[in-house]
Amino acid sequence: MVDRIETPRRSQDRRPAAHATDRRRGRRPRRGDERRDGKRRPRERRARRTGARWRLVSGGIALAIIIAGIVIFTNPAFYVLRAEIGGVQFVPAEEIFTAAGIAGYHVLWVDPLKVEERVRASPSLDDAQVVVQWP
Numbered sequence: 001m002v003d004r005i006e007t008p009r010r011s012q013d014r015r016p017a018a019h020a021t022d023r024r025r026g027r028r029p030r031r032g033d034e035r036r037d038g039k040r041r042p043r044e045r046r047a048r049r050t051g052a053r054w055r056l057v058s059g060g061i062a063l064a065i066i067i068a069g070i071v072i073f074t075n076p077a078f079y080v081l082r083a084e085i086g087g088v089q090f091v092p093a094e095e096i097f098t099a100a101g102i103a104g105y106h107v108l109w110v111d112p113l114k115v116e117e118r119v120r121a122s123p124s125l126d127d128a129q130v131v132v133q134w135p
Contacts, residue, residue, distance in 0.1 A: 077135040078107050091124045100130075107132060 072078055080102045085093040097103065099122050100115045112130040119128040 072108075073106070080105050080107065080110060088125075091122070096122070096125070107134065 081104070083093075083097045083100065083102070085096050088096065096119060100119050102110050102115055110132050112132050116128050116130040119125060119130065
């Protein structure tokens with residue numbers, strides 16, 4: 001009996017090895033994706049670097065949002081410590097500020113409609129208008 005000798009086919013010989021990323025993405029490697037020494041072509045290296053850049057950019061944006069949130073919620077300028085009250089002749093401004101009940105509240109948590117209702121409940125006032133502004 002003669003042993004059968006198998007020789008590699010030409011198509012198997014020249015075919016580049018598939019990368020793990022290619023198999024995960026479900027695509028076959030294109031012809032010429034790898035050089036004979038097994039290194040990737042420059043366009044793939046460039047694509048990898050671009051992905052890393054976008055990660056850095058998005059990480060920087062997320063960090064900036066976190067820092068802005070910390071500044072807004074910890075800075076004393078964003079807390080109500082006084083109010084500008086105009087048009088009063090007989091009622092002291094401190095009494096109106098106390099009736100509003102917003103001392104020490106953060107600007108984002110002040111509801112102008114509720115404050116207006118509280119101030120209008122005072123028997124010594126006819127009308128009230130509340131405007132909340134950024135510092």
